[in-house]
Amino acid sequence: MKIAVLAGGVGGARFVRALTEVVDPRNVTVIANVGDDLEVHGLHVSPDLDTLLYTLSGLGDDERGWGREGETWNASETIELLGGETWFRLGDRDIGLHLVRSEALRAGEPLSAVTARVARSVGLEITLLPATDDRLRTKIRTPAGELDFQDWFVARGHRDQVNEVVYEGARTARPAPGALEALQAAELIVVAPSNPFVSIRPILAVRDIRTAIEARRDRVVAVSPLIGGRAVKGPADAMFTSLAGGTGAAQVTDCYKGLIGALVLDEADADDVDDVAARGVQPLVTTTLMSDPDARRALVETVLGLVPAG
């Protein structure tokens, strides 16, 4: 059974790891967000691709959720000593990947190709694709003006109110090679429990990806990133409030309007099932917090239960 997953960083990576504990990873294609990619000291950093790479290869710092285990920060310390900017700190092991990727990109290799190469090197069995090889950047419109995603998220600690999220470059971005094929071949398409506004929508902003998903809506299941109206981590709940007018399952469902056939909710949100069903989307209730092996397996099996038999 072939499965395609749309995923952002930490939540997406943990979901994919849980998924591959149950299904053959060789049947899984992950289409990852690149909207929060950035250049740091001339290095191309792809935070979500990297979190996926590190989490799925076992190289990641599991407690922190991102970055490498056993990381050191000596390059960053030197940058600081030399008066350089360090608002986006890069670990030394992490820099090794950024150097390899940046050099390849500068030499004209597409992001998808260098990602595939790196994924093979660290032993990944899933197929990991960036949503696009083209430049697509999430911008946050706030009362203080339009900010680059990482400027808003990291440098300013996502304290500015979000009036709108836009995806620069999306209009002309083409899906990375293999992405449409994976979506068309998948018996199941999963939208991981990532932040819809800054992790999933930048993927959906690639027109042909959105169209491919719309066409297969009955095979698409999203996992809500909210539990009892709260994000496990990060600013998703505040963004739901300011951008969708609430943090209920209704708002999550509306967020993926026309794109999903089912929505997995946490037990804490069981009261909201009617709001989901009323929108023509099948509600499924389980534990969505991936806190222990049993909970992870229950979530994955709920998601997999969506696949029409045969």
Place this chain on the structure above:
Amino acid sequence: MKIAVLAGGVGGARFVRALTEVVDPRNVTVIANVGDDLEVHGLHVSPDLDTLLYTLSGLGDDERGWGREGETWNASETIELLGGETWFRLGDRDIGLHLVRSEALRAGEPLSAVTARVARSVGLEITLLPATDDRLRTKIRTPAGELDFQDWFVARGHRDQVNEVVYEGARTARPAPGALEALQAAELIVVAPSNPFVSIRPILAVRDIRTAIEARRDRVVAVSPLIGGRAVKGPADAMFTSLAGGTGAAQVTDCYKGLIGALVLDEADADDVDDVAARGVQPLVTTTLMSDPDARRALVETVLGLVPAG
């Protein structure tokens, strides 16, 4: 008393450090070799400037002679894991400097400006200048063909015989801002005990630098890099044999023909003083191995003794 020094990496840095133990570093300008600069994974590396920066700031690994003290190699380990090239290994602390420099160069800042900025950040009191802001690269012609300097030196372990050394880009390279002024203002110009072929001549290959030095030949003293016909470190002796036909003081003197007024020789080479004098160059004999504080001071005072009184 203003002093200008032409210097390569390890030997040059140690000499300048010894010099600044005796004279006020604010009166010293070092004009450094950039012929062995290279790009590694998209980073601009200036090995000789960096050795000078590290040695003179106290950040360097004194035993090794190059690189940072307390260095770690985690980025490099990742690059290796990802199948990248690691023949020129970069330390993590070192990478911090390369990132700052490479970003500045890409933004259009000249090498001399970013070098000055970095030198200030690490507390250097001397003026440190690259010979040129233009691209100048030392190439080694060998039976195996023409090799980039670092390819010959590091990757191939300087095992290929050297038929000729050429300085690509030298014809059009202009001195870095301040270099000519420093040479003109100096009461003493010192050629450090660096490898003449690959450390000093790339500097002299910048036409206006050579002309400025020729014009002040009586103020120029070179310290021989050979002791008893042997290099303290590196391939200088082998290069003298293949390129100059011998490793005596005569060959060292000829190497700087028309450029120096005096040559400092080690006591081991005292028998060669006549060869030097016969070439119109004043021989000075002392201990040139900078092994202990007394020896270093003796060398520096011998060099300083060259300055005409008044």
